[in-house]
Amino acid sequence: MTFVKAACAATVTLLILAASVSAGDKVDDHGESMAEMKMVEHTVGDLTLTGAFARATLPNQPVAGGFLRITNTGDMDDRLVSVSASFALKGEVHEMAMDGDTMRMRKLSDGLVIPAGETVELQPGGYHLMFMKLNTPLVEGEMVDATLLFENAGTVTIPLAVLGKGAKSMDHSEHGS
Numbered sequence: 001m002t003f004v005k006a007a008c009a010a011t012v013t014l015l016i017l018a019a020s021v022s023a024g025d026k027v028d029d030h031g032e033s034m035a036e037m038k039m040v041e042h043t044v045g046d047l048t049l050t051g052a053f054a055r056a057t058l059p060n061q062p063v064a065g066g067f068l069r070i071t072n073t074g075d076m077d078d079r080l081v082s083v084s085a086s087f088a089l090k091g092e093v094h095e096m097a098m099d100g101d102t103m104r105m106r107k108l109s110d111g112l113v114i115p116a117g118e119t120v121e122l123q124p125g126g127y128h129l130m131f132m133k134l135n136t137p138l139v140e141g142e143m144v145d146a147t148l149l150f151e152n153a154g155t156v157t158i159p160l161a162v163l164g165k166g167a168k169s170m171d172h173s174e175h176g177s
């Protein structure tokens with residue numbers, strides 16, 4: 001499972017980068033570079049969201065995945081209930097799970113719990129945002145907004161950096177530039 005190890009290494013790097021950003025930093029314009037995006041964090045209630053990205057899509061590709069890290073600094077569990085975006089008619093929260101010998105994704109009907117004091121990764125091969133019935137392709141290098149609804153923290157709209165089709169985390173963005 002070399003992929004898992006690689007993902008963990010990326011997590012450590014990103015957490016170090018994230019730690020250098022003061023808690024009050026909020027970036028609302030979409031002009032930041034990809035390098036700066038790695039350090040951007042958005043806060044809503046007790047939640048801190050970092051490293052948000054989506055994968056570029058081919059024309060007519062009906063779905064796209066979205067990924068980010070969610071840290072709950074509070075002492076109460078929260079729950080990612082739903083996701084929406086203007087570029088897709090429908091958004092869902094998905095997980096990957098074994099179905100017999102096959103890895104499949106499926107909708108988390110009850111949402112994704114973000115336990116108090118913990119960090120949950122939405123990453124390729126695991127939990128992810130699923131954007132369906134896209135009305136426009138996602139183009140590498142662009143930024144797109146997605147709106148997340150949390151049970152306690154409420155609603156937050158964050159920019160997703162659109163990375164290459166094989167991107168596994170924000171850490172891989174340098175390879176395309």
Ligand SMILES: [Cu+2]
Nearest residue numbers: 094105128130
């Ligand atoms: Cu999915």
